[in-house]
Amino acid sequence: MKYLAFATGMIAASAAMAETPVLTVYTYDSFVSEWGPGPAVEQAFEAVCDCDLQFVGAGDGAALLGRLKLEGTRTKADIVLGLDTNLTAAAIETGLFAETSVSAEYDLPVEWADTVFTPYDWGYFAFVSDAGLDAPSNFKALADSDLKIVIQDPRSSTPGLGLLLWVKTAYGDDAPAIWEGLTDNIVTVTKGWSEAYGLFLEGEADMVLSYTTSPAYHLIAEEDASKKAVAFAEGHYMQIEVAGKIAGTDQPELADQFLQFMVTDAFQSIIPTTNWMYPAVTPAAGLPEGFETLIQPEKALLIPADQADAARDAALAEWLEALSK
Amino acid sequence: MIRSGPGYAAAAFVLLFIFGPLIAVFLRAGGGAMPGPADWAAIRFSVTQATLSALFSVILAIPVARALSRRQFPGRSLLITLLGAPFILPVIVAVLGLLAVFGRSGVLNSVLDSMGLPVVQIYGLHGVVLAHVFFNLPLATRILLQAWQQIPAERFRLAASLNMSAGQIARRLELPMLKAALPGAFIVIFAICLSSFTVALTLGGGPKATTVELAIYQAFRFDFDLGRAAVLAVIQTVLVTIVALVALKYTRTEGFGAGLDRVVQRWDAQSPGLRGIDAAVMILTALFLLLPLAMVVIDGIAGFDRLPASVFAALRVSLILSLLSTALALGLSLPMALTALKHSWVEVIGLFGIVSSPLVLGTGLFLIIHPIADPARLAFAVTGLVNALTALPFVLRVLIPSLKASEQDFGRLATSLGLTGWARLRILLLPRARRALGFSAGLTAAFSMGDLGVITLFADPSRATLPLQMYRLMGSYRMEAAAGAGLLLLIFSLGLFWLFDRGGRRNAEL
Numbered sequence: 080m081k082y083l084a085f086a087t088g089m090i091a092a093s094a095a096m097a098e099t100p101v102l103t104v105y106t107y108d109s110f111v112s113e114w115g116p117g118p119a120v121e122q123a124f125e126a127v128c129d130c131d132l133q134f135v136g137a138g139d140g141a142a143l144l145g146r147l148k149l150e151g152t153r154t155k156a157d158i159v160l161g162l163d164t165n166l167t168a169a170a171i172e173t174g175l176f177a178e179t180s181v182s183a184e185y186d187l188p189v190e191w192a193d194t195v196f197t198p199y200d201w202g203y204f205a206f207v208s209d210a211g212l213d214a215p216s217n218f219k220a221l222a223d224s225d226l227k228i229v230i231q232d233p234r235s236s237t238p239g240l241g242l243l244l245w246v247k248t249a250y251g252d253d254a255p256a257i258w259e260g261l262t263d264n265i266v267t268v269t270k271g272w273s274e275a276y277g278l279f280l281e282g283e284a285d286m287v288l289s290y291t292t293s294p295a296y297h298l299i300a301e302e303d304a305s306k307k308a309v310a311f312a313e314g315h316y317m318q319i320e321v322a323g324k325i326a327g328t329d330q331p332e333l334a335d336q337f338l339q340f341m342v343t344d345a346f347q348s349i350i351p352t353t354n355w356m357y358p359a360v361t362p363a364a365g366l367p368e369g370f371e372t373l374i375q376p377e378k379a380l381l382i383p384a385d386q387a388d389a390a391r392d393a394a395l396a397e398w399l400e401a402l403s404k
Numbered sequence: 405m406i407r408s409g410p411g412y413a414a415a416a417f418v419l420l421f422i423f424g425p426l427i428a429v430f431l432r433a434g435g436g437a438m439p440g441p442a443d444w445a446a447i448r449f450s451v452t453q454a455t456l457s458a459l460f461s462v463i464l465a466i467p468v469a470r471a472l473s474r475r476q477f478p479g480r481s482l483l484i485t486l487l488g489a490p491f492i493l494p495v496i497v498a499v500l501g502l503l504a505v506f507g508r509s510g511v512l513n514s515v516l517d518s519m520g521l522p523v524v525q526i527y528g529l530h531g532v533v534l535a536h537v538f539f540n541l542p543l544a545t546r547i548l549l550q551a552w553q554q555i556p557a558e559r560f561r562l563a564a565s566l567n568m569s570a571g572q573i574a575r576r577l578e579l580p581m582l583k584a585a586l587p588g589a590f591i592v593i594f595a596i597c598l599s600s601f602t603v604a605l606t607l608g609g610g611p612k613a614t615t616v617e618l619a620i621y622q623a624f625r626f627d628f629d630l631g632r633a634a635v636l637a638v639i640q641t642v643l644v645t646i647v648a649l650v651a652l653k654y655t656r657t658e659g660f661g662a663g664l665d666r667v668v669q670r671w672d673a674q675s676p677g678l679r680g681i682d683a684a685v686m687i688l689t690a691l692f693l694l695l696p697l698a699m700v701v702i703d704g705i706a707g708f709d710r711l712p713a714s715v716f717a718a719l720r721v722s723l724i725l726s727l728l729s730t731a732l733a734l735g736l737s738l739p740m741a742l743t744a745l746k747h748s749w750v751e752v753i754g755l756f757g758i759v760s761s762p763l764v765l766g767t768g769l770f771l772i773i774h775p776i777a778d779p780a781r782l783a784f785a786v787t788g789l790v791n792a793l794t795a796l797p798f799v800l801r802v803l804i805p806s807l808k809a810s811e812q813d814f815g816r817l818a819t820s821l822g823l824t825g826w827a828r829l830r831i832l833l834l835p836r837a838r839r840a841l842g843f844s845a846g847l848t849a850a851f852s853m854g855d856l857g858v859i860t861l862f863a864d865p866s867r868a869t870l871p872l873q874m875y876r877l878m879g880s881y882r883m884e885a886a887a888g889a890g891l892l893l894l895i896f897s898l899g900l901f902w903l904f905d906r907g908g909r910r911n912a913e914l
Contacts, residue, residue, distance in 0.1 A: 108863065113714055114880035135780070136863055141625040146861060148628055149432075149770060155778075169628075227508065232605060234622040266508065267527050267609045270602050273878035277500055278606075280883050282509035296881045355881070395626070399442070402610045 111136035160322035177326040188379035196321035200356035203315035205308040222260030229284040245316030258401035314378025411743025425768020436631030454597035457536030465544035471682035473552035492850035497890040501696035527609030551585035587651035637764040704891025707884035718873035729852035732792035741803040757793035795848040806840035842908015850901035
């Protein structure tokens with residue numbers, strides 16, 4: 080009898096397992112890592128959804144979109160989380176995404192009108208330096224200075240692309256001249272953010288392209304106030320990270336539930352100290368202590384998603400031309 | 405004799421595994437256009453930097469290998485092991501180590517500055533070449549050292565009894581040996597450097613240093629132009645094939661006759677002048693290769709106590725993966741090397757492993773596998789196999805000369821004794837190739853530990869490798885812990901290398 084009871088229990092358990100719906104979320108690798116938001120988000124959502132939330136990590140935002148294009152309608156993803164506004168137009172073009180059902184009062188510096196994607200966090204690109212540096216207050220002053228910077232390649236890195244569009248939106252047709260002026264300031268161009276930040280911490284450059292929120296990591300996680308982000312008078316280019324529902328998902332309700340959950344406090348309060356970005360909807364408890372020390376750019380720059388592709392190609396050609404001289 | 409069948413089978417498998425995915429990418433893209441002007445610039449830069457890097461690596465390796473071959477001193481064996489370390493470090497760890505010495509605020513510039521001398525600038529083509537020499541000088545040195553050791557001790561004995569000077573020995577014995585060994589070493593290092601990406605970009609100082617691999621990256625990420633990516637991957641393969649065929653054509657192997665495998669005594673090289681030169685060469689090389697490593701160690705120790713538990717789980721994954729890759733690499737390369745004794749083009753097929761762009765290879769495999777299975781479940785097997793294929797070129801380069809020497813020296817005797825097939829392998833070839841086998845197994849094991857091995861399409865988040873975990877630490881601002889993970893990686897890679905290499909050299913007296 081004991082065995083029978085055991086067997087019955089086993090069958091019941093596996094039946095319950097089979098019934099637990101699985102929600103598959105494709106995202107970038109650093110979201111899934113134990114230092115990213117992934118583990119906490121999974122725990123918080125599974126506590127309310129009666130489901131199994133599974134993250135699949137795939138490189139960075141651009142690699143994520145590439146993977147989705149390769150998989151097409153056969154994709155296992157129910158949700159894709161981690162694209163930004165430079166990629167959303169191309170993502171919508173794939174026809175794989177469904178309209179979002181979520182609406183919220185977003186605390187974004189710009190109006191949010193996209194009907195397909197739901198934003199979950201955002202940040203400003205900025206140069207980060209040691210707190211004591213007498214830093215320039217705009218690109219022209221930087222170009223005229225002897226300061227050394229390290230940046231990322233726009234062809235392989237999201238921040239690198241951000242800088243490209245930053246200079247383009249701030250200076251338009253004068254962008255090539257700005258890049259030519261910066262040539263002797265650029266120590267080197269790296270493949271990704273990690274290499275650049277590592278080089279900066281090794282003392283290879285006075286400033287590194289990163290985010291205005293970077294000093295918050297040093298301050299909050301390491302109690303180290305020695306880094307600052309440098310405010311530029313032209314304004315700062317933004318990155319808004321979004322998630323979207325795959326139209327062909329076999330879990331449409333669960334996917335909607337997740338996107339709705341994404342803009343609640345439970346999710347949003349995890350973001351600042353794991354993703355080191357601003358939450359798209361500020362939680363009721365406000366931002367963590369330390370964020371009030373960060374610079375607040377006076378002007379937010381962002382190319383509308385539908386123009387991002389064209390602007391990107393033109394700006395890249397100018398960048399390559401100016402820096403290859 | 406040894407049958408060629410298994411060698412052909414292994415070569416066919418390699419070809420299938422490399423060109424199958426390439427074809428899959430072409431089919432998906434519906435063809436590919438000819439490369440544009442920017443692509444040609446990338447091709448030119450790739451070839452230039454790879455040629456210079458390979459040339460400097462093999463030329464500088466000559467005095468180093470000669471010094472090591474004719475000197476016995478305490479710690480020589482340890483030095484040989486340590487000198488192999490740069491080759492097996494993950495690129496980003498090694499680059500940070502190099503910059504700690506040669507960078508703007510590195511050791512070298514601090515010294516120069518304090519002496520009132522102008523500082524040096526590492527970023528540019530010369531920086532790319534410097535970094536590639538740092539990575540590949542150890543490999544070149546070991547390949548040449550092996551070639552030196554194939555000159556039987558008896559030859560040097562005879563030369564000494566004829567009162568030949570060091571110069572005469574260089575002309576009569578060492579030059580013919582170098583003519584046989586240099587082209588092979590050059591091809592392997594050329595192939596390794598051709599597909600360089602992170603090193604070339606970081607130390608090249610900007611988009612002038614765009615390599616083909618970066619152009620492939622751009623085609624994927626920026627334009628999602630699969631056809632162009634595949635065309636560029638094909639061009640890279642064609643380039644290496646041409647260089648390899650030319651180099652093999654000029655490779656002359658003459659053979660030195662058999663010896664009793666005794667320790668070489670060099671009566672010719674005992675003058676104080678020559679001793680001084682060898683000592684200087686070894687000290688300079690050790691400084692060049694070991695200072696950056698020392699910086700990696702110093703940085704790493706500080707981060708050691710910050711290592712999270714997941715790093716040790718990742719270490720386990722990496723160790724298992726590394727052993728799997730090693731078994732696969734030896735399983736493929738031994739039959740290929742045996743067949744290459746008769747058909748040297750087989751070695752060229754082995755070179756494809758390292759020049760086939762990981763991005764294109766990964767995408768092609770993904771396109772093939774995704775419709776039938778979950779790629780994440782095959783992550784382990786695919787990564788192991790890709791690592792093994794990447795290691796093939798240098799495993800073959802180390803194995804082939806060793807097997808060739810045995811066949812030249814004892815082949816006829818073995819044939820007259822009726823030793824064929826398995827018996828010939830077991831009694832003649834394998835025992836005499838033990839040192840080469842141990843060395844190449846060590847290289848593969850260490851290299852597979854350090855290789856990021858992330859074809860991200862096959863990433864399995866729950867089973868991250870140590871390099872990936874280290875990279876994740878960096879990506880989440882935890883640079884100190886990442887340096888600790890880098891040191892852990894260095895220790896275990898070098899440990900694995902030492903175990904295999906030592907195993908091969910045990911009781912070999914040399």
